[in-house]
Amino acid sequence: MLTINLFNGLVYGALLVVMCSGLALIYGLRRVVNFAHGSLYMLGAYLGYSMASYSNFWVALVAVPTVMALLGVLLDRYGFRLLQDRDPLSVVLVTFGLLLVIEDFVQTVWGKSNLSLSAPAALNVSVDLFGTAVPAYRIAVIGVGALVALGLSLWLRYSKVGLFVRAASTDPTTTAMQGVNTDALSAGVVGLGTALAGLAGVVAAPFLSLSPSMSSDVIIDSFVVVVIGGLGSLAGAFVAAMVLGMIQALGAVYLPAVAGLLPFVLMVAVLIWKPAGFAGSRT
Amino acid sequence: MSIQRISLGTVGALAAGAIVAAGVSSSTVLSLLTQAIVYAVFATGVGLLLRQNGRASFGHALFFGCSGYAVGIMLQLKLMPAEAAIAVTLAGMAVIAFAMGLVIVRVPGIAFGMLTLAIGQMFYVTASRARGLTGGADGMNVQWPATLFGVTQSQLLKPATMFLVCWATLVGVLLLLTLLLRSRFGSITEAVRDNEERARFIGIRTLVPRAAVYALSATVAGLAGVLSALNTGFVSPENLHWSLSGVALMMVVVGGYKALWGPALGAVVYFLAKDILGDYANHWMAIFGVALITVIVFSPTGIAGVLERLVKRKGATPTAKAPVGH
Numbered sequence: 001m002l003t004i005n006l007f008n009g010l011v012y013g014a015l016l017v018v019m020c021s022g023l024a025l026i027y028g029l030r031r032v033v034n035f036a037h038g039s040l041y042m043l044g045a046y047l048g049y050s051m052a053s054y055s056n057f058w059v060a061l062v063a064v065p066t067v068m069a070l071l072g073v074l075l076d077r078y079g080f081r082l083l084q085d086r087d088p089l090s091v092v093l094v095t096f097g098l099l100l101v102i103e104d105f106v107q108t109v110w111g112k113s114n115l116s117l118s119a120p121a122a123l124n125v126s127v128d129l130f131g132t133a134v135p136a137y138r139i140a141v142i143g144v145g146a147l148v149a150l151g152l153s154l155w156l157r158y159s160k161v162g163l164f165v166r167a168a169s170t171d172p173t174t175t176a177m178q179g180v181n182t183d184a185l186s187a188g189v190v191g192l193g194t195a196l197a198g199l200a201g202v203v204a205a206p207f208l209s210l211s212p213s214m215s216s217d218v219i220i221d222s223f224v225v226v227v228i229g230g231l232g233s234l235a236g237a238f239v240a241a242m243v244l245g246m247i248q249a250l251g252a253v254y255l256p257a258v259a260g261l262l263p264f265v266l267m268v269a270v271l272i273w274k275p276a277g278f279a280g281s282r283t
Numbered sequence: 284m285s286i287q288r289i290s291l292g293t294v295g296a297l298a299a300g301a302i303v304a305a306g307v308s309s310s311t312v313l314s315l316l317t318q319a320i321v322y323a324v325f326a327t328g329v330g331l332l333l334r335q336n337g338r339a340s341f342g343h344a345l346f347f348g349c350s351g352y353a354v355g356i357m358l359q360l361k362l363m364p365a366e367a368a369i370a371v372t373l374a375g376m377a378v379i380a381f382a383m384g385l386v387i388v389r390v391p392g393i394a395f396g397m398l399t400l401a402i403g404q405m406f407y408v409t410a411s412r413a414r415g416l417t418g419g420a421d422g423m424n425v426q427w428p429a430t431l432f433g434v435t436q437s438q439l440l441k442p443a444t445m446f447l448v449c450w451a452t453l454v455g456v457l458l459l460l461t462l463l464l465r466s467r468f469g470s471i472t473e474a475v476r477d478n479e480e481r482a483r484f485i486g487i488r489t490l491v492p493r494a495a496v497y498a499l500s501a502t503v504a505g506l507a508g509v510l511s512a513l514n515t516g517f518v519s520p521e522n523l524h525w526s527l528s529g530v531a532l533m534m535v536v537v538g539g540y541k542a543l544w545g546p547a548l549g550a551v552v553y554f555l556a557k558d559i560l561g562d563y564a565n566h567w568m569a570i571f572g573v574a575l576i577t578v579i580v581f582s583p584t585g586i587a588g589v590l591e592r593l594v595k596r597k598g599a600t601p602t603a604k605a606p607v608g609h
Binding site: 033083092094096098099100105223263271 | 394396533572583
């Protein structure tokens with residue numbers, strides 16, 4: 001029993017890792033808390049649903065993040081870049097407006113009823129894990145989360161572009177003066193962040209049902225994660241995502257009466273104790 | 284603004300409300316307006332925080348919903364007369380919000396918004412689950428007594444009376460806030476908002492004014508919650524949901540938060556637009572989303588800002604010939 005709960009915690013944590021790394025990357029470069037990130041995830045899930053029905057799941061897994069990346073580049077070029085001198089609150093409100101538009105779009109195209117997508121045949125089997133049968137697809141979700149976390153960490157740590165991204169996250173002006181094209185860099189990073197939201201959506205589609213409320217569920221958890229982890233900190237977000245995933249999964253079983261409250265209690269406690277979050281040093 | 288202009292504005296506004304209540308015979312239109320005015324009070328509360336504190340709350344539905352629930356529960360348990368229940372609720376909102384404010388206003392900028400969102404959702408989840416006390420997701424009926432503040436319920440439930448009650452409340456709130464913000468409290472909170480560090484250098488304690496603004500804005504939102512419970516006789520977890528906080532914030536921004544009356548205007552515009560859109564109202568999210576983005580990009584001071592500029596330009600033309608002297 002405990003095994004399966006811990007396992008489900010890992011699965012949800014992995015999904016949050018993919019979501020929150022996008023959120024943290026965008027915050028790092030553009031200092032924008034993207035309220036539309038959850039809607040982009042939802043858009044990704046529904047696009048994945050349609051593409052998987054027309055062709056197959058694997059095509060959707062590649063095509064949806066690609067489409068979302070393009071959308072992200074456009075969002076940065078014609079949104080965040082033009083608004084970069086505005087106060088952060090205005091930009092947050094613009095993303096809130098975007099959230100409303102995307103939600104409406106999704107409800108108009110796909111309707112309000114719940115949809116479900118079955119896992120690809122190759123992964124639609126059960127695997128024995130420490131004596132408990134678990135769906136292979138969920139193991140793959142954990143794998144995706146781990147790959148994203150590892151890939152991003154290596155990329156930021158060892159590649160030249162990664163170095164630029166880290167520099168621009170610390171001080172965009174000085175980085176631009178050193179000859180880095182921070183606008184192109186930001187477009188790329190927002191594209192990547194949006195692609196990750198889309199990826200999270202496609203990955204989530206076969207094990208969470210698709211409904212108009214899926215965006216607000218995940219964005220609130222994601223906010224809790226990035227605030228606990230420290231805004232803009234990837235490592236903080238990874239740790240906080242796993243902690244939150246575990247809390248959600250274990251709380252639902254062992255403390256059902258207050259399970260919904262646990263993430264928020266954790267968030268409020270962390271913020272009172274360390275207003276900038278675990279790994280956050282800057283505001 | 285001079286005292287004369289303030290009193291003139293108040294009397295004018297009350298008279299205008301009376302004219303609307305007497306002149307509009309359609310009860311559908313009146314109840315639409317009443318609903319708009321309830322949300323106008325709510326938006327005024329949210330706008331106050333943004334105006335005096337520079338902080339956007341994504342969770343003010345917390346106070347809107349909780350005060351409705353508080354009154355409803357007190358009446359259901361027959362703890363005290365309804366008038367006292369309203370007073371206790373509002374005082375309770377102020378005290379709780381002040382205590383909360385002391386903690387959360389220290390959180391910087393955007394994280395504040397996310398924190399208020401999380402706290403608000405926490406109460407939404409709790410209210411949806413606590414079936415015994417709140418009726419859970421189904422909501423609860425508020426059992427108002429036969430007479431409230433000396434007015435019988437049948438009289439109160441007439442659309443015209445309800446509209447006047449809400450309108451008078453809105454005018455009263457705006458009047459009190461105008462007077463309060465003219466005082467030293469207004470200057471202090473503005474100094475703290477503009478530069479907290481400098482305000483501290485000149486000897487102002489910054490935490491208490493910030494928390495006080497938060498408490499004040501929460502109390503106004505709570506008042507709107509009580510009005511809503513009076514108007515509909517019903518409270519549900521929807522009153523606590525974060526989308527309601529978001530809509531209120533949208534009214535604030537579209538109406539224009541730099542002016543005290545801007546958010547109220549935003550609320551009225553929101554409801555009228557939703558009504559005029561009629562069948563298209565299914566797409567209200569996209570329409571208002573685009574409107575929100577347009578306003579922020581092209582007119583950050585909102586509708587109120589545009590109106591103020593128009594009035595100033597008109598007023599400036601005749602005096603332009605006069606010798607320049609300020």
